[in-house]
Amino acid sequence: MSEFLKILENEVQLVALAFMSAVYVLRLLWMFRFKAPQDFSYGVGSSKVGVAYSMMNVAMPWAMESVRRNWSFYFQFVIFHLGVVAAISATFIIPYWPQLFDVKVVVWIFQITLAAAFFVGILRLIRRISKPALRLISTPDDYFSLILMTSFFASGVFAVPNKHTAGEWPLIIFFAMTTFFLIYVPFSKISHYLYYPFTRYFLGKLMGHRGVFPRKRGGEKPAGLDNEKALTK
Numbered sequence: 001m002s003e004f005l006k007i008l009e010n011e012v013q014l015v016a017l018a019f020m021s022a023v024y025v026l027r028l029l030w031m032f033r034f035k036a037p038q039d040f041s042y043g044v045g046s047s048k049v050g051v052a053y054s055m056m057n058v059a060m061p062w063a064m065e066s067v068r069r070n071w072s073f074y075f076q077f078v079i080f081h082l083g084v085v086a087a088i089s090a091t092f093i094i095p096y097w098p099q100l101f102d103v104k105v106v107v108w109i110f111q112i113t114l115a116a117a118f119f120v121g122i123l124r125l126i127r128r129i130s131k132p133a134l135r136l137i138s139t140p141d142d143y144f145s146l147i148l149m150t151s152f153f154a155s156g157v158f159a160v161p162n163k164h165t166a167g168e169w170p171l172i173i174f175f176a177m178t179t180f181f182l183i184y185v186p187f188s189k190i191s192h193y194l195y196y197p198f199t200r201y202f203l204g205k206l207m208g209h210r211g212v213f214p215r216k217r218g219g220e221k222p223a224g225l226d227n228e229k230a231l232t233k
């Protein structure tokens, strides 16, 4: 393996990861400067249950109306994010655990997942460009993040066999994209996964306290509302 690829797969990644982590820490410090709002409304539900429900919501497709109406969108979401997991894992497996990609089945599983995520990325791009309502609310970053992830998945398909003796270009492209991705992500919508736990926590706390979370079935009332009299106190 060339010295250039060795450094790109290791030192360059570590520097880019350190940069991304530093920006995330700064963002979290900035975020925690703001005092959490206090809810003065009468509590008819449980904040704890609300937080748990809200955190798990992304794994409870039946609980989201948008999914109940369009299951294929949820499956796209899952495939796309499995691709994210496969691509990010590969950036660590190739330099630090290359033996794993000597196992043919593992390489196939990664390639199939990345290829499926690539096609979902293309579908999403067509959807975002072709739907006027979506175009109206899309920022350049919405397009760029999708194009970046979709091409990252494609380069991952060619990189995971890790055959640098046959040619280093697939690995050079994959790790050059990883470097760019690690520097760009903290400033893009992709950093949604950093904020995800916090937004879900505050939403769950509020909606749980007010008895909105967990979702109620036909006519079911939040526990605290059963005792009507309590409300008239």
Ligand code: HEM
Residues within 6 Å of the ligand: 058, 073, 076, 077, 081, 084, 124, 128, 142, 145, 146, 149, 190, 192, 193, 196
């Ligand atoms: C805790 C981890 C994460 C959660 C809970 C999460 C959740 C979501 C949700 C709910 C959406 C919107 C629904 C959708 O478009 O399907 C979304 C979209 C997206 N996510 Fe994530 N995500 C996570 C991690 C990531 C990571 C690590 C990346 C990339 C490195 C990523 C990239 C994207 C992109 C590019 C989109 C937009 C897709 C589009 O425009 O159609 N996500 N994510």
